[in-house]
Amino acid sequence: MIISIANPKGGVGKTTLAVNLATTLISKYSDTRILELDLQRSSSLWAGYRVERGITPEIPVAVVSSVCYPAHYPL
Numbered sequence: 001m002i003i004s005i006a007n008p009k010g011g012v013g014k015t016t017l018a019v020n021l022a023t024t025l026i027s028k029y030s031d032t033r034i035l036e037l038d039l040q041r042s043s044s045l046w047a048g049y050r051v052e053r054g055i056t057p058e059i060p061v062a063v064v065s066s067v068c069y070p071a072h073y074p075l
């Protein structure tokens with residue numbers, strides 16, 4: 001199953017929803033992963049933040065584009 005979270009409007013909770021949904025789904029479906037389409041790579045930042053702090057479950061993120069405009073942190 002692929003769940004797409006997309007909205008052209010900024011700051012409406014796309015990243016928050018994606019990361020929390022993945023966190024919930026991964027406990028039931030171990031092949032859950034986020035496909036990062038955001039050129040700011042916000043989900044990747046959050047996944048890394050969790051790893052740095054030892055927060056489980058770890059969320060696998062596959063970055064789709066080699067183009068990157070890193071977001072300022074914290075988002």
Ligand SMILES: Nc1ncnc2c1ncn2[C@@H]1O[C@H](COP(=O)(O)OP(=O)(O)OP(=O)(O)O)[C@@H](O)[C@H]1O
Nearest residue numbers: 007009010011012013014015016017038040042075
């Ligand atoms: N359900 C919610 N209730 C209250 N605040 C929320 C909720 N979801 C997200 N937020 C807050 O709203 C802000 C924007 O969320 P988020 O970064 O997920 O949006 P976004 O759509 O991914 O933004 P961007 O367009 O910049 O990628 C964050 O400060 C986040 O903590």
Ligand SMILES: [Mg+2]
Nearest residue numbers: 014015038042
């Ligand atoms: Mg976002």
